[in-house]
Amino acid sequence: MxxxxxxxxxxQKQKEHKKFLEGLKKKPPKNLDYIVKEVHDEVFAKVDCLQCANCCKTTGPLYTEKDIERISKHLRMKQSDFESKFLRVDEDQDKVLQNLPCFFLNDDNTCSIYDVRxxxxxxFPHTDRKKIYQxxxxxxxxxxxxPAAFEFVEKMMKKTW
Incomplete structure (x- = not known):
């Protein structure tokens, strides 16, 4: 890709996608959660995230206290050391990565902390949520x-419009 x-x-498709998603919110089909699950599964049966990893390269996740506890334990670090080495507090007071791409992203696009990520x-990309319009x-x-989130919205438009 x-x-x-x-x-x-x-x-180029932002306006069209936004209009579609707003329409889903105003008048969701009765079986929306089923359609969302079906389309999500279809998309991810074809998409190999390891070919892309754009999320890991360009956006940092929010780290919850549970995440910090689990990951620092896995890395055998004190939570405070983990935070000072890898995280910062952003403008919304959320704990996020200090730098991108993600420190835990390997050269082959795998994640060095995948099991405890x-x-x-x-x-991510949250395309398998119930009540997706929220x-x-x-x-x-x-x-x-x-690209999978893009493909998801494109397929949703075909299935529900």
Missing amino acids: NLDQYKIQAS PKACRE INHLTIKNTLIC
């Missing part, structure tokens, strides 16, 4: 980062 071409296409990483702002943002 050509990431540059995808980003251009995703940018943050909740935000496990759930996170329209996030879905739109993610279509610019993640």
